[in-house]
Amino acid sequence: MWHNLWHNLWHTRLSLLPALAVLSACATPYRPTVVVHDSATFPGIASIVAQASGRPVDVLLVHGMCTHDRGWAERQIDRITGIVEDHAPVPAISATPPRVQVVERTRRLAGGTVRFHALVWSPLTAGLKHQLDFDMTGKPTDCTAAGECKPKRASLNGYVKDNLLNDCLSDAVIYQGESHVAIRDAMVRTISQVLDNNPDSEAPLVVVAESLGSKMLFDALSAMLESWQPETRALGQQAARRLGLLFMAGNQLPILGLAEQSTAGQPAMGTLDMRVPDALQRFLDLRRRQPNRRADTLQRLAVVAFTDPNDLLSYRLLPARYMAPDVAVADVLVSNDHSWLGVIENPMTAHLDYLASPDVAVMIACGFPSVAFCR
Numbered sequence: 001m002w003h004n005l006w007h008n009l010w011h012t013r014l015s016l017l018p019a020l021a022v023l024s025a026c027a028t029p030y031r032p033t034v035v036v037h038d039s040a041t042f043p044g045i046a047s048i049v050a051q052a053s054g055r056p057v058d059v060l061l062v063h064g065m066c067t068h069d070r071g072w073a074e075r076q077i078d079r080i081t082g083i084v085e086d087h088a089p090v091p092a093i094s095a096t097p098p099r100v101q102v103v104e105r106t107r108r109l110a111g112g113t114v115r116f117h118a119l120v121w122s123p124l125t126a127g128l129k130h131q132l133d134f135d136m137t138g139k140p141t142d143c144t145a146a147g148e149c150k151p152k153r154a155s156l157n158g159y160v161k162d163n164l165l166n167d168c169l170s171d172a173v174i175y176q177g178e179s180h181v182a183i184r185d186a187m188v189r190t191i192s193q194v195l196d197n198n199p200d201s202e203a204p205l206v207v208v209a210e211s212l213g214s215k216m217l218f219d220a221l222s223a224m225l226e227s228w229q230p231e232t233r234a235l236g237q238q239a240a241r242r243l244g245l246l247f248m249a250g251n252q253l254p255i256l257g258l259a260e261q262s263t264a265g266q267p268a269m270g271t272l273d274m275r276v277p278d279a280l281q282r283f284l285d286l287r288r289r290q291p292n293r294r295a296d297t298l299q300r301l302a303v304v305a306f307t308d309p310n311d312l313l314s315y316r317l318l319p320a321r322y323m324a325p326d327v328a329v330a331d332v333l334v335s336n337d338h339s340w341l342g343v344i345e346n347p348m349t350a351h352l353d354y355l356a357s358p359d360v361a362v363m364i365a366c367g368f369p370s371v372a373f374c375r
Helices: 004-026 045-051 068-087 123-135 154-174 179-198 211-227 232-241 253-260 281-290 346-352 360-365
Strands: 057-062 101-109 114-119 205-210 241-251 300-308 327-333
Touching: 045 057, 045 068, 045 101, 045 114, 045 232, 045 241, 057 068, 057 179, 057 211, 068 101, 068 114, 068 360, 101 179, 114 179, 114 232, 123 154, 123 179, 154 179, 154 253, 179 211, 179 232, 205 211, 205 346, 211 232, 211 253, 232 241, 232 281, 253 281, 300 360, 327 346
Parallel strands: 057 114, 057 205, 205 241, 241 300, 300 327
Antiparallel strands: 101 114
């Protein structure tokens, strides 16, 4: 009897080995997040609210690549609202030409008022992206016969091609191409409208921008600061003056900046060309050169970049490019999903799910290190 019992237990343990091997191969090396050595400290939204002395705090959300809609805006506002509420408790569309949609909510958070303004710019690129519909993966057909050709595509390749390339990377191609000025100007009009409709020239401004959305925002703010229209320029100066906290998820400035450089006079192989400013550097420089605004008197801007090393489309911020007396930079590494067998992490969740990470959420709400009244 004991022999049979031992035999059965042994075989049961052996049968579990494959499952245990798979589980052990599933890793999230940057969960909890890892703040890179020598990164600057930074506040969270709750800290900004606490320091606002009763003034409203504006939070501007800008999505990145891939098609987004009002649902994205609602989810992100709800997500950040829940994060701040959880960690910093409060003491007691009609048929029109494509445009940037604005989803707005006002919430009582952390003992103050937070006004959310989520900018949904996907309608601006949707029409052009439909040209790639023919390539979307579908049920394979006989491509030698008449009718639609749907080639056979491996499931993982099809998933990445449909989503990461046809729906996401296409946004970057459109924005950096012929439509750049039109999209930038649409963003300028929308940001101007948000600022004009919420007058309070001294209220703190926080930005949470994802991937391509970061560059679109910096391009728009720079255009506002250089505008020949006094009203637009004044609103740009107001935004630059009020901006004190900037969160960037899935930063793409390094690769997008290549489209704005020439191969002539390029630096030596493997070196970083600091002479060519990217979109964030241009904005920071313009911010410093506004009338009666010196770098040593500007409100210090905290720039925080969240990067999943397995995110194929994002890059660390490299503080050396941006740090100055008026700018503090922090790089934060995060794992947005599990990596399997050390081979692959889902490329979509790696790029799109930064705010879904509990650790990222806490940092956005409470800063680093966390303020005393956050939990």
